Amino acid sequence: MAITDKIYVKNHRQLASQLETNVPKGAFKGATLDLLFQGEGLEKLDDATRERVLDFASDFLDCDCQDNPYCGCPERKFIQYLLELRAQGLGPDAIVDVMSDDYMVYAYAGDVLSFLDSGVRTLEAAEGLAGVDGHPEKQTAIREAKDELAR
Ligand SMILES: [Zn+2]
Numbered sequence: 001m002a003i004t005d006k007i008y009v010k011n012h013r014q015l016a017s018q019l020e021t022n023v024p025k026g027a028f029k030g031a032t033l034d035l036l037f038q039g040e041g042l043e044k045l046d047d048a049t050r051e052r053v054l055d056f057a058s059d060f061l062d063c064d065c066q067d068n069p070y071c072g073c074p075e076r077k078f079i080q081y082l083l084e085l086r087a088q089g090l091g092p093d094a095i096v097d098v099m100s101d102d103y104m105v106y107a108y109a110g111d112v113l114s115f116l117d118s119g120v121r122t123l124e125a126a127e128g129l130a131g132v133d134g135h136p137e138k139q140t141a142i143r144e145a146k147d148e149l150a151r
Contacts (some may be wrong), residue, residue: 003082003107003115004028004075010104011049018045027056027105028078033069037061052104059103086116087148120150 007027009015016023019041024031036057042050060078065071085095092112100106123146130139 002075003111004078006111007078007099007105007107010100010106015045015049018049020044027103028075030070033061033074037069049104052102056103056105082112082115083119083149092116116149120146123149 005026005028008025009023009027009032012023012025019035021035021041022031023035026032036053039057042053045053059081060074061069063071063073065073082095082099085098090098092109095112096106096109123142127139127142127146130136130142
């Protein structure tokens with residue numbers, strides 16, 4: 001399962017009751033994305049909540065793909081966001097705190113940790129392949145990304 005399948009809407013029951021509709025717990029579930037993408041009923045949310053929902057939509061759902069929000073961009077962008085937080089030196093607990101503050105979503109620190117670990121392993125494999133293929137500059141770039149992630 002991808003890490004984006006393990007990102008949850010914080011206070012999703014409260015959100016559902018404000019919106020008077022069902023809100024799935026998973027932030028990247030189709031129905032959640034539809035809700036955010038269509039923006040229907042968002043005016044019923046309190047200010048703090050609405051601001052975060054709109055931030056989430058504008059930061060992750062803003063692509064022009066025809067099948068938006070099912071194009072995969074939201075997940076890719078969110079993973080990029082997680083990697084950026086990691087590159088800033090944040091650990092799994094701090095990453096969860098920041099995503100809650102920023103977007104009112106959360107994950108379990110253990111899931112974030114294994115995501116970061118598997119990221120390092122993926123980059124290690126890519127680094128090895130770039131070496132085999134004779135792309136030393138690519139290999140260096142991958143190694144730098146890996147070291148940043150593993151810090
Ligand atoms: Zn897209």
